[in-house]
Amino acid sequence: MSGPERNDSGLAIVLVTNGPGELTTWVRPLAERLHSSLSLKPRISTAVMSLQLVLVPCPNGTGHEVEAARQWNQFDRIIPSRRFWSLLLRPKRFGPWPKRGLVVFLGGDQFWTVLLSARLGYRHLTYAEWVARWPGWNDRIAAMSDSVRDQLPLRHRQNCRVVGDLMADLSSFARSEEPLPSGEWVALLPGSKRAKLSVGMPFLLETADRLREQRPACRFLLPVAPTTSVAELVAFAGSANPIAASYSASIAELGPGFLMTSQGTRIELLERHPAHSFLSQCDLALTTVGANTAELGALAVAMIVIVPTQHLNVMQAWDGGLGLLARLPGLRRIIGVLLTLWRLRHNGMMAWPNIHAGRAVVPERVGAITPEEIAEEAADWLSEPDRLEGQRQDLRQLRGQSGAVAALAEEVTSLLPRVIKSV
Numbered sequence: 001m002s003g004p005e006r007n008d009s010g011l012a013i014v015l016v017t018n019g020p021g022e023l024t025t026w027v028r029p030l031a032e033r034l035h036s037s038l039s040l041k042p043r044i045s046t047a048v049m050s051l052q053l054v055l056v057p058c059p060n061g062t063g064h065e066v067e068a069a070r071q072w073n074q075f076d077r078i079i080p081s082r083r084f085w086s087l088l089l090r091p092k093r094f095g096p097w098p099k100r101g102l103v104v105f106l107g108g109d110q111f112w113t114v115l116l117s118a119r120l121g122y123r124h125l126t127y128a129e130w131v132a133r134w135p136g137w138n139d140r141i142a143a144m145s146d147s148v149r150d151q152l153p154l155r156h157r158q159n160c161r162v163v164g165d166l167m168a169d170l171s172s173f174a175r176s177e178e179p180l181p182s183g184e185w186v187a188l189l190p191g192s193k194r195a196k197l198s199v200g201m202p203f204l205l206e207t208a209d210r211l212r213e214q215r216p217a218c219r220f221l222l223p224v225a226p227t228t229s230v231a232e233l234v235a236f237a238g239s240a241n242p243i244a245a246s247y248s249a250s251i252a253e254l255g256p257g258f259l260m261t262s263q264g265t266r267i268e269l270l271e272r273h274p275a276h277s278f279l280s281q282c283d284l285a286l287t288t289v290g291a292n293t294a295e296l297g298a299l300a301v302a303m304i305v306i307v308p309t310q311h312l313n314v315m316q317a318w319d320g321g322l323g324l325l326a327r328l329p330g331l332r333r334i335i336g337v338l339l340t341l342w343r344l345r346h347n348g349m350m351a352w353p354n355i356h357a358g359r360a361v362v363p364e365r366v367g368a369i370t371p372e373e374i375a376e377e378a379a380d381w382l383s384e385p386d387r388l389e390g391q392r393q394d395l396r397q398l399r400g401q402s403g404a405v406a407a408l409a410e411e412v413t414s415l416l417p418r419v420i421k422s423v
Contacts, residue, residue: 004091004120010048012101018058020192020227021291022107023065024274026166031074033409041076050076056108057081062193068226088119102415110134123415142411164404167298170276180281183219184382187279189287192225198243199311200288201236203371205249209263210375220267223275230269243311284381294352298399302391303362304377305351310368353398361394
């Protein structure tokens with residue numbers, strides 16, 4: 001196994017992540033903070049340090065993360081997840097690597113960054129949201145909370161700093177210089193992965209039609225995730241998607257920045273990333289389960305989380321080991337049914353705010369739910385502003401103090417060689 005081709009000058013900061021949620025809410029804010037405090041390529045061509053991104057294999061990845069990250073002009077080199085093993089085996093295939101560097105874990109399996117840092121001979125920093133799995137292999141651990149640090153063996157706690165929840169900083173990045181037009185706004189978040197979109201698009205389009213029937217003044221906003229496209233959303237809402245036949249909604253018109261359903265419901269399409277400024281102005285969000293529930297929670301946007309389990313395809317989009325099993329052709333139906341029954345029987349929390357709080361802060365609707373039921377519940381929430389504000393207050397209390405991105409950036413800087421930091 002050949003070692004990486006070395007470039008004795010310079011230094012690389014390598015951010016490692018997996019899926020669209022972590023890329024948008026963890027990686028991008030940290031990368032922006034590092035660019036503001038350090039001289040980094042690619043934004044400063046003469047810099048001795050470069051910021052790089054490595055995507056690791058993960059079932060939550062969409063395959064579009066590279067395209068999304070490239071638009072931000074933050075990374076001197078981006079390596080897609082499908083080439084991760086090639087990177088480990090022969091790093092020099094991807095060009096010369098600085099002799100010194102730092103690998104930062106920001107999502108995925110923590111072991112991949114252990115391997116990568118060892119392979120490149122770089123220092124290693126892990127941002128641990130729930131647990132630090134390989135403390136002995138870390139030069140530093142940045143923990144989300146005290147509970148993460150308290151789980152560490154005593155000998156490793158001195159290498160851990162509690163920086164806070166990176167998601168808590170989303171609100172500070174949300175700006176309202178461009179307010180939404182007046183009205184009652186509902187955000188529709190069908191997901192960013194194919195398995196979620198195949199259900200989420202037709203389901204939420206019909207929900208919007210039915211909600212508008214009850215509240216004609218209601219307006220709708222659909223942020224297009226950076227790892228998907230308007231064309232893909234339209235395809236999942238049409239005949240190319242077999243699940244769409246189970247729902248009454250269809251797209252009658254597609255214009256610049258909007259789509260119109262056959263029932264005359266106009267839905268504004270937002271392709272700006274991130275969409276936090278506009279999401280934070282919405283009265284309510286209807287969303288699939290996933291990292292988007294963490295984003296909405298951090299922005300204190302009231303939500304209803306939907307998981308229509310009548311379509312087995314949705315099982316493939318769930319996280320964890322059982323979600324992986326659900327993708328196996330021979331076991332998918334059995335595992336899908338068992339997982340659904342388990343979730344329902346044990347009232348398993350699926351939305352991030354509920355998991356974090358250990359109680360039902362936001363409503364989760366799991367099972368053979370219908371757009372009519374969700375539209376009725378949404379109308380009930382919208383008709384009670386005090387109730388909506390109560391949910392928003394609960395979400396704000398969960399959010400924690402801001403400043404985690406700055407604190408994590410400090411930890412990154414502290415691990416850089418002094419000779420580099422002084423340049």
